[in-house]
Amino acid sequence: MDHIYMDYGSASPVDQRVIEAMHGHSGKLVGNPFSVHSGGRLARHLLEEARNKVSSLIAAEDGGKIIFTSGATEANNLALIGTALRGREKGNRIIISAIEHISVINAAKSLAKQGFEIVTIPVDDDGLLNTDLLQRSINDKTILVSIMHANGEIGTVQPIWEIGAITRDKGVPLHVDATAAAGNITINADIYKIDLLTISSNDLYGPQGAGALYVGPKVKIQPVILGGGQQNGLRSGAENLAGIVGFGKACEIAQSEMFNESAWLQGLRDELIEGVLNNIDRAYLTGSRYKRLPNHASFRFDYIEGESIILSLDMEGILASTGSACSSKTLEPSHVLLALGLSHEQAHGSLVLRLGRWSTRADVDAVLEVLPPIIKRLRAMSPLVPRMGAQHAGVY
Numbered sequence: 492m493d494h495i496y497m498d499y500g501s502a503s504p505v506d507q508r509v510i511e512a513m514h515g516h517s518g519k520l521v522g523n524p525f526s527v528h529s530g531g532r533l534a535r536h537l538l539e540e541a542r543n544k545v546s547s548l549i550a551a552e553d554g555g556k557i558i559f560t561s562g563a564t565e566a567n568n569l570a571l572i573g574t575a576l577r578g579r580e581k582g583n584r585i586i587i588s589a590i591e592h593i594s595v596i597n598a599a600k601s602l603a604k605q606g607f608e609i610v611t612i613p614v615d616d617d618g619l620l621n622t623d624l625l626q627r628s629i630n631d632k633t634i635l636v637s638i639m640h641a642n643g644e645i646g647t648v649q650p651i652w653e654i655g656a657i658t659r660d661k662g663v664p665l666h667v668d669a670t671a672a673a674g675n676i677t678i679n680a681d682i683y684k685i686d687l688l689t690i691s692s693n694d695l696y697g698p699q700g701a702g703a704l705y706v707g708p709k710v711k712i713q714p715v716i717l718g719g720g721q722q723n724g725l726r727s728g729a730e731n732l733a734g735i736v737g738f739g740k741a742c743e744i745a746q747s748e749m750f751n752e753s754a755w756l757q758g759l760r761d762e763l764i765e766g767v768l769n770n771i772d773r774a775y776l777t778g779s780r781y782k783r784l785p786n787h788a789s790f791r792f793d794y795i796e797g798e799s800i801i802l803s804l805d806m807e808g809i810l811a812s813t814g815s816a817c818s819s820k821t822l823e824p825s826h827v828l829l830a831l832g833l834s835h836e837q838a839h840g841s842l843v844l845r846l847g848r849w850s851t852r853a854d855v856d857a858v859l860e861v862l863p864p865i866i867k868r869l870r871a872m873s874p875l876v877p878r879m880g881a882q883h884a885g886v887y
């Protein structure tokens with residue numbers, strides 16, 4: 492059976508043009524970028540080419556560096572731990588939001604055990620950060636603010652330009668996890684006054700196992716992975732050259748196609764959102780209706796578990812998720828949905844549909860056809876539905 496893929500945020504297919512770019516260089520000449528021979532020179536050239544493409548997609552400030560990593564998790568760890576270790580003489584306060592990716596939250600928790608003070612800023616019921624509280628929470632001991640650009644579970648996009656203006660004014664470095672945002676909305680590290688930025692290859696239809704941390708010219712970090720001193724000593728270990736070449740190509744494609752692609756996806760997204768909300772009772776959008784990623788639709792449904800919806804959709808050939816693939820196996824309610832003020836029960840009924848480069852209107856129509864009867868059937872079996880009398884039968 493052909494699947495309908497609606498889980499682009501958990502993993503994305505690799506674009507054929509990316510695969511060709513990766514094949515194009517492999518087999519020609521072998522070299523470690525550290526080697527002085529011609530193979531090494533070619534490898535260095537390929538790395539530089541990819542760096543320029545990543546820099547260009549995020550509009551990096553002149554003098555900034557792109558540190559290639561194994562993905563977004565490593566880049567987030569490097570941003571938090573690298574800044575904390577480097578800045579511990581200056582202060583110990585690190586500020587994050589309540590809906591950061593688990594890699595930021597767990598890096599922050601590990602720093603808390605080492606004596607850093609972690610301040611978590613709440614969000615409103617749309618998932619938007621309380622910027623007044625952020626401003627008031629920055630004191631002279633603050634060494635980093637880390638706020639994600641867009642959230643992969645609820646699609647909400649933060650006003651990064653406003654946050655960047657606050658942090659720059661206070662002279663505190665800003666780290667932005669732009670993993671879910673990159674390739675979907677414009678990112679401008681320079682204009683938004685972002686000092687550190689995380690980006691991941693697979694979220695841009697590049698290969699898995701590659702990502703980067705942008706380190707702007709105004710900040711200094713300490714390496715976390717030590718070894719031979721590659722990448723200016725900031726991330727030792729031979730670079731994942733084929734992955735990085737693919738990542739660079741993915742950035743180049745995203746930059747030239749994002750405008751049209753996002754406009755098209757936004758239309759499909761809106762059909763999906765309206766179709767679900769208009770045809771299913773007690774269905775609610777999670778995250779902001781308008782300040783959201785163009786490819787992102789996320790819901791919660793009263794009285795049922797998200798996992799049962801995912802399995803039922805899977806039987807119909809539709810692949811979706813309940814939220815963050817990274818922590819959904821814990822079966823704990825998502826910290827993101829709880830931060831919106833939802834109860835544990837409400838947070839369990841979540842469904843996230845993420846569209847991408849190969850989504851079609853027929854995919855959206857298929858979801859809108861099968862989802863209402865799935866919800867009805869699951870509710871008919873659910874012990875959570877209040878059954879007050881026969882007059883309620885079949886209402887949901």
Ligand code: PMP
Pocket residue numbers: 500501562563564565567592594639641642643668669670671691694817
């Ligand atoms: N940050 C955000 C915002 C994410 O959505 C994800 C997951 N795609 C990550 C970080 C972690 O990415 P990875 O598992 O590729 O390291």
